[in-house]
Structures are given as C-alpha cells and as structure tokens.
Amino acid sequence: MKSKCLSFVFIYVLSLCLGFAEQSNILGLFPHFGYSHFKVYSPILRELAKRGHNVTAVTYIKTPEPHPNYHELLLEGKSGVDVLSLEDHVPSRSLWTMFMEFYLLHAEGQNACEAFYSSPHIEDIIRRHNEKPYDMVILEIFNTDCYLGLSYLLQVPVVGLSSCALMPWHYSRIALPDNPSYIQSEFIGFSEELNWQERLINFIQSNGNKLLYRLTEWNDNAVIRKYLNVNVDVREIAKTTTSLVLVNQHYSLSGNRPLSAQVKEIGGVHIPAGEKLPTLPKNIEDFLNASNETVLFISFGSMVRSSTLPKEKFDGIVAAINKLNLRVIWRWDSGKAPFDSNRFMFSKWTPQLSLLCDPRVKIFWGHGGMLGTTEAVYCGKPIIVTPFYGDQFLNGKAAENRKIGTVLNYDQISEQHVLESLREIMRPRYKENAAGLSKIFRNRETTPLSTAIWWIEHVLREKLAHDILRTKAVNMNWFIYYSLDSIALLIFSTVLPIAIVYIAKIRYF
Template structure:
C-alpha cells in the first residue's frame, strides 16, 4: 500500500496506538493543597506530585515551597503562598523532648494555633478564587492534601465535589484514625505524640490512652469548630467537617513502614509509603570536595555524622552543651562531620569538619560513615534505616520521640535526651551504639526496608491513579467503609456485649429465683412431713 518506508513506519505507529488504547492515557486534573509550611513535610509530598505530573496529569499545587527540582515538569503549576517560614523555625526554648501529658497538650495547643494561621494564609492568598474559576472551565478530578493540624482546606474539595487523598509525612495523628475507621488500640499502638519502650507498662498504657482520646476530642470540638468558622468566613458554606472527611477521604498515604514503626492495624484505605522521599540516584552523585577529602583521610574507625535537621540550628545550642559534646567527641577514635550553621566553630581540631549543608542521604550511606547522631526527624531516621547505620537520637519536638523509641526498640540506636547530655552519658551512649549488635541489627533492618514488593513512590502513584481510572468513582465508593458511620459504642461491639451481659444477668436471676422457689418447696415439704409423724 505504501512504498515509502517512512510512511509505512508512521502508519504502523498510528495503527498500534488505535488498536492498543492502553498506550493512550488522558491525564487527569489533580489539585494539591499544602498550606502547612514545613519544608521537611513537603519533601515527602513532592516526589508523588512530580511523578504524577511526569505521568501526564495536570497537577496544580498550593504550597509555600517551590518545586524542589531546578526544572519542574511543564504540567506542574504552582500557586505559592507567602508569609510562613519554612526552615529553622524551632529554637531550643521550644523543644518538648519529654512527653508528659502536660507537654502533649501544650504541643497540641501550639499545633492548633499554628493550623489557624495556615488557614488564614491559605484563604487570604487569592488562590482559592483562581482554583474555583479554573474548576469551572475544566473540572478537577481529585484533591491531594496534607492531613496534619487543620482541616480548613477541606472547604475547597467540598465545593469542587471531588474525592480526597490525604497525605501524612509522619505516623498518623490520633484524630485521623476515625475518618477511615482505622482500628486504634492505645494498649500497644503508640500515638505520634508520645514515645515509649516496648512493651508498654500500665502507666504508659494509661498515658497513651488518655492523650489519644483527649487530643482526638479536643481536635474534633475545638479545631473543627475554628475550621468551620474560617470556611464560613471565606467560602460562605457551613458543613460538618468530621462527617465530610469520612465521606470524602478515599485514601490516606502515610510515611511509615513496619520495619521502623512496627506491625500496626491497616485497612485498604491506609497505604504505607515509608521512604517515599528517598532518591536512590543521589547515591551516585559526587559529594562536595571538602567532605570527600575529609572522608578519604578518616581513620579506620570512620566518621560520625552529626545533624539535627533543617528546622533546628545546632549552632544555637547552649554553649555549655556544645563544649561538653566537643570535649567527649575529641576523645573518640573516629572523626566527626557536624552540620553547623555559622562561620564561628566551637573547635579547630582536625578531627572535626563543620559544614553548613551536607547531602544527608548520600553522606549517611557512605562506607566511611559509621554512626549518625540525629534528632529523630522521620526523614533522616528513615534514610539512616535505608543505609543501615547505628545511630544516636536526641528527640527535640513533635514526632521525634516516637521515632526515637522505635529506633531504640529495634536495637539499632540509643536515645540521649537533650537535658541528659553530659560527659558521662554521652561517653556511655557512644560506647553502647558502637557494640557489634547495633551494626548487625541495622544491616538486617536495612535489608528488610529496601526489599519490598513495590517501591513506595510506585505504590503511591498506583493507588492515586487507581482512583483516577474510568471506574475511579466506583473504587472510591468501594473503599469507603460503613464503619465510619458507627458511633464508638457500636464500633467496639459494646452494644452486643451489653445485650449478652444483660441476658446473662437475667438468666442468672431467673435460675436463682427458680432454685430459691424449689428450695422453699423442699423445706416446706419436710416440715409438713415432721408434723404428720408426730
């Protein structure tokens, strides 16, 4: 039919496309809403948003943080928020390393007010009007948003009438379990706000139960009340946020994996994506020359990498703590790379290399790095689990306590609280984590963490696109569980237990009454027999 080879090739390609509709995928329109301004949180979410854009979907993102790549996908649109700090926002005056009930409520109160400020920034930005106008021209198909310390952003998908995928950069908050009827057992499932050794003793179970239920109650009746006011003020609609969250949430993608946080109850609506932010190609990148040279000249005992993340300046640590740490580390047989934010450094010793920034993941995985001293942030901790290195954790705030205990419970690290840092304790902790068992346990955990049925990013993309397929609405409906409509009394089958107990009580009462009656008749018969004998 065609004599020209180029025409034959073109015809073959067109025919293949027409006969194989799988090759043709019409991109969906996805709206991402991330009004919480933590840079570390967005590092968890961005890989998913970028991949969805690369897969051909039109991705519009409301965020404080620009795309983390120099060249972002052409169909990735940013609606940037302003007015919120994204890094270095925690001082040593703000830390809550000890998770007492008082500190937990103080932390929850701080998150409540922080959430309100995020809501105001979101709705004052003008981006909501842009979204609604865009939706009128070409409707969005799905909203992806962070489930953190506020739900005021749910007013937007409520107006758009689209399903919601929630993202959590840490283990799930206690007040998010109910929206997907996720079983919550405070007897052994530790909340994001606490941290205990395993197994929990009586006091720890009581504290875990109280904070889980009370924080949940406060969030539902305090935070949601304020969220409704904000939504009413800016969108002029009013609805039950808790009920809507249950009806609209298709999935929650949570940054956890059993190797670190243990075996927890899961449902089809909760997808574990622990380590989604890890980019394995970074391991092939060349380290900065200064760091590479320092590692090359390190002793056989290697290097300890010391970093407390992007939101804490270790250079702002009290000077007495700094001098204590320096004094102990100078006596160790290994060298130290320390993330330090100022030009003025605490020692000129050649054992130390102070850097304002370091490629954390590739540095931890370097063969010369033998130990990591972190603050329990989930990203750094997860990277360390991937690399298989023993570590010291000094939790400072947020979920770092539960992460720290997760590490210690698995025998790959040891906790050293900030107020416990002194020469004796630091020396003992360093000696402890250099025992062979820690390196062995870390290697086993690393192997299990890496070897999965799917990469966490692939899993997240698959589930999102599962909702965007032709039968996505059916998938959303089938994923919904009727359990979200049950109150706690019915959910925990206490109604059935009550009926059984009442029935058992009635049975015992009736049997006891019958026995009393029979005993009375028997005694009466005996007495009448005695009278006749006389």
C-alpha cells in the same frame, strides 16, 4: 498520512510505557510551611506530572525541578528552616508537654488556614476548576482539616498524605483501629510492650487529643464558612471524601500495626530508589578521604538551630568526641564554624542521604525526624537519637526497639552521657542489626513511590473504588462500633434467667 499514523502509534506506545491511559487534573494542597513535610510529598506530585497528569500544588516550597505538567501556586511569608532555638525550647515528655504541643499545632494550623483562604489562589483554583474540572484533591493530613472545604466545593475524592505516623484524630475518618493498649500515638515514645502506667498515659493523651481536636474542627468550620460561605462539618467531609491515606511509615521500623485497604505504607517514598545518589561536595569528599578514624555525622534536622546549643552541652559533646578520636561532620545552621579543628567539619548544608549511605560514615546522631531516621534505616547506619518534639520521641524508641539505635535525651547531654552513648552505639551488634533492618526496609514488592502512584491512579481510573474502599464503619457510633449493644444484650439475656430463678427460689422455697 503515513507520518500521522506513525505519530499516533508513537504517542500510544509512549503512554503505555509511562503507565497511564488518560490525563487527570489533580489539585495538591500543602499549606504547611515545613520543608521536611513537603519533601515527602514532592516526589509523588512530580511523578504524577511525569506520567502525564496535570498537577497544581499550593505550597510554600518551590520545586527545584520544574515540569511542564506541574504548576505551583506559591504561598509567601513562612520559612521551615532553622526556626527552633534551643534557648527557648527545652524538650520533655510529660502529659502537659504533649497537650501543649497539641495547642501549638492547633494554633499553627489555624494560622495556615487563614493564610491559605485569604490568598488569591482560592479564586484561581475555582477558575481553573470551572475551565477544566479537577478529578482529585491530594492533601496533607496533619493539624487541620480546613482545606477539605475546598474539596467539598469541587466534589472530588480525596487522598490524604501523612509525613509521619497518623495523629490520634486521623483514625476515625477511616475507622482504623487504634487501641491505646498497644498502638502508640504519634506523640508517644515507649518500648513496644507498654506497662500499665504507659498504657494509661497513652490512653489519656490519645483520647484527650481527640477531644481537643474538636476545637480545631469547629474553627475549621468557621474559617470555611467565613471564606467559602458554606456550612459544613469537616469531620463528615473527611469521612465521606477520603479515598486513601498514604502514610510515611514501614513496618520494619514502626512495627506491625493494623492497616486496611484504605491505608498504604509508603515509608521512604522520598528516597530515590534505584537512582544514583548525588555526589558529595569536594570539601566533604576531601574530609572523608582524610579520615582514618570512625566518622560521625550529626544533624538535628532542618528546623533546629544547632548553634543555639548551651555552651556546657556543646563543650560536653566536643570533649566526648575528642576522647574517642572520632571525626565529625556536623550540620551547622550558622555559616561560621564555632572553632577550627581538623577533626570537625561544620557545614550549613549537607547532602544527608548521600552522607548516610557513604561507607566511610559509620554513625548517625540525629533528632529522630522521620526522614533522617528512615534514611539511616535505608542506609543501614546505627543511630543515636536526641528527640525535641512531635514524633521524634516515637521514632527514637522505634530505633531502640529494633536495636539499631539508642536514645540520648536532650537533658542528659553531658560529656559522660555522650561518651556512654557513643561507646554503646559503636558495639558491633548495632551495625549488624542496622544492616539486617536495611535489607527488610529495601526488599519490598514494589518501591514506595510506585505503591503511592499505583493507588492514586487506581482511584482515578476506577470510579467505584472510592465507594468500595470506604468502610461503612465510619458511620457507626462508638457504642455500636465496639459491639457494646451485643455485649449488653448477651449479658442481659444471661443474667435475667439467673435472676428469675434466684428470685423464684427465694419466694417459693
């Protein structure tokens, strides 16, 4: 009897230490193939499992750290690593390119919907729900809402996760202000103070993409009808089921944007705050130890194949680096180095965060992906950004706005422009600004992961929270939302008496 009491006390104290009162059943839906996307979400799912929640995740990415409370339903047939060839992709930032990017996102999203709903996991999820009902769905909000059909069947609250700045079509589901006069879309990359031409471009692409997204929503509805045999409107489901939106951004980099209690910034959630970073491989450690000069780390992300750089651009980069006597570690997708040199190390895999935070690495040249940019800010390193697509242009400009980096566009890459960019970024002020921004980024009330977990568990624990967090503004039409009815009435009530007096004056005097 005594041992049973001690066991009960131990379990109770352990549960208090872990911070949860009861186990919840959580379904995670992440059918986008991008590894960099799931790298943002994985720590949240893993931490929920560690805290005793039963987590089931649909994903392409197999976790390297299995946990008994974390269950994977793996999708097959997609790779999110080294898929973009620079021979086929020439980045630019015209309105046409932005709308073409939307079309590609739309097409990829619809392919993901078909792969998800045609997989055997749907029946498995419904079976699991019938055996032990899910309490919440956590899903990626990106280029499709077709997964909301499943949350509609399960009748549970939804937490949306975004690995980048919100897409233009995400604001309406939570009635979050997105005034294009100063809030830049995920597709845009301008300085913080927009001139009238930039405001016009931002307005056209933001509202144009919102209209085009209706096509995605119609297709989502058709996919749900086809596979689940229910007639729904994903736009309405998004408004009624979304409890929270967790966004991988922080004001230190993205600037001051309107937020509500329904939106939480968790920028840097993938960074293991307070934990010792993985040690560097011996070959990288030896290279750094032998480096008396400034070390530059180059990585264009997990999707871009650096080996497809045109020869003239690659030669220009190498020539500029040699003139400045830099040593370089370059994340190179090919297993074979393009040439042998004691100044260059080409590596197929690099521990990016550990490298960026190493004091021997002084400069980072990246593509402006949110993860790499965030890690550079965290580690306090100046950054050169060469954006290729998506939010990379926005992130590159954010680095320029904070005066911690400079943008070198892909079409500008030449020996002369690379030299200019490297000389600029090596000025002391960039190092000082990067160190200052790193302090702001790190100094928070709580860690990004703790913020995400607290709010997820808050919605799980407090059943009224879902309804209270949802603003009634989501049900207003645009005419009422912008108070145009009140403005019209005020104008009418002001103009009418003046008109009456004017007409009376003409008629009787």
